[in-house]
Amino acid sequence: MKILSGMQPSGTLHLGNYLGALRQWVEVQSADAHYCVVDLHALTLQISPEMLRKNTTDLLATYLAAGLDPEVCTIFIQSQVPYHAQLNWLLECVATYGELSRMVAFKEKSARQEGYRVGLLTYPVLMAADILLYDTEEVPVGDDQRQHLELTRDIAERFNNRFGDTFTVPLGVQPKVSARVMDLQEPTRKMSKSISSPLGTIYLFDSPSDIKRKISKAVTDTDGDVRYDWETKPGISNLLEIYASFAKETPDAIASRYTRYGDLKTDLANLMVENLSPLRESYDRLIQSPAELHAVAERGAEKAREQAGAVYRRAAQAMGL
Ligand code: ATP
Numbered sequence: 269m270k271i272l273s274g275m276q277p278s279g280t281l282h283l284g285n286y287l288g289a290l291r292q293w294v295e296v297q298s299a300d301a302h303y304c305v306v307d308l309h310a311l312t313l314q315i316s317p318e319m320l321r322k323n324t325t326d327l328l329a330t331y332l333a334a335g336l337d338p339e340v341c342t343i344f345i346q347s348q349v350p351y352h353a354q355l356n357w358l359l360e361c362v363a364t365y366g367e368l369s370r371m372v373a374f375k376e377k378s379a380r381q382e383g384y385r386v387g388l389l390t391y392p393v394l395m396a397a398d399i400l401l402y403d404t405e406e407v408p409v410g411d412d413q414r415q416h417l418e419l420t421r422d423i424a425e426r427f428n429n430r431f432g433d434t435f436t437v438p439l440g441v442q443p444k445v446s447a448r449v450m451d452l453q454e455p456t457r458k459m460s461k462s463i464s465s466p467l468g469t470i471y472l473f474d475s476p477s478d479i480k481r482k483i484s485k486a487v488t489d490t491d492g493d494v495r496y497d498w499e500t501k502p503g504i505s506n507l508l509e510i511y512a513s514f515a516k517e518t519p520d521a522i523a524s525r526y527t528r529y530g531d532l533k534t535d536l537a538n539l540m541v542e543n544l545s546p547l548r549e550s551y552d553r554l555i556q557s558p559a560e561l562h563a564v565a566e567r568g569a570e571k572a573r574e575q576a577g578a579v580y581r582r583a584a585q586a587m588g589l
């Protein structure tokens with residue numbers, strides 16, 4: 269199965285990024301899987317060059333710490349494979365302004381910024397280029413990326429209809445639970461990097477005491493019944509999904525073992541510390557050797573350029589270039 273996914277180097281990952289995306293990537297990695305640090309996408313954020321460089325190295329270390337193995341899959345930095353920016357242009361001449369301006373992420377992010385740049389609008393076209401360059405069949409991402417995936421499929425189909433069969437039409441895949449981890453303080457809103465919520469966000473490398481504190485303060489409700497029901501109990505349902513994701517059980521099975529919120533929270537916090545501590549230790553070790561991390565990415569980019577180049581030439585030729 270040909271797989272591609274990526275994340276922006278926009279700061280420390282949170283639990284949603286891990287359970288919704290990165291952990292799936294590790295599970296499905298193979299010689300046909302490509303995982304990139306999408307640094308070109310991060311240019312749409314207000315981020316200094318120094319910070320972008322630091323975040324890129326951090327994200328490489330995080331990928332490896334989470335269990336991506338460069339001997340198994342291809343790990344690379346997007347900007348080191350120029351075909352991404354090149355195919356982006358070809359696809360910008362296929363995508364429409366109307367469909368881009370309807371993207372929910374664009375509407376939300378543009379509303380929060382004055383004088384936002386064009387890149388914020390065209391961002392999903394670059395994402396389509398990332399995916400289509402690798403003949404990708406499946407894209408493991410969290411629930412919030414569904415609309416971008418649909419757009420990628422539309423662009424690929426439109427291109428194929430107009431210029432002949434060129435691209436594989438990819439499918440977005442979400443994990444069964446935790447495809448949308450919610451903020452612990454505001455469980456009707458997704459856990460997010462760009463909205464500050466210090467108590468509501470669990471970072472992948474939070475200390476055990478921070479994890480325990482944030483879980484114990486997580487918003488629940490007053491009826492005291494441990495039940496998996498998003499409609500009436502979003503706080504508890506969110507905790508049950510996080511638990512289910514780590515324990516590899518169903519939220520209902522976990523709910524049936526508890527009668528008190530406090531017990532559920534204590535066990536969940538311990539389970540999280542147990543699962544995340546090894547990641548944190550690996551990260552601390554890997555980040556000491558940035559040159560090695562970049563050597564891994566350089567080897568990955570070499571492989572990626574070969575694959576992406578062939579698809580790029582196919583697309584350029586089909587369009588008459
Ligand atoms: P922002 O909130 O600023 O949009 P983000 O936290 O969504 O940022 P991204 O870099 O956009 O982070 O997402 C990286 C990956 O993590 C994507 O596959 C995305 O679907 C997934 N993801 C992000 N937030 C969550 C979440 N709360 N639950 C599950 N998956 C998530």
Ligand code: LTN
Nearest residue numbers: 272273274275276306309395398
């Ligand atoms: N838009 C994605 C990041 C992203 C991506 C991709 C994900 C850029 N290119 C290709 C999967 C495949 C996000 O998480 N915000």
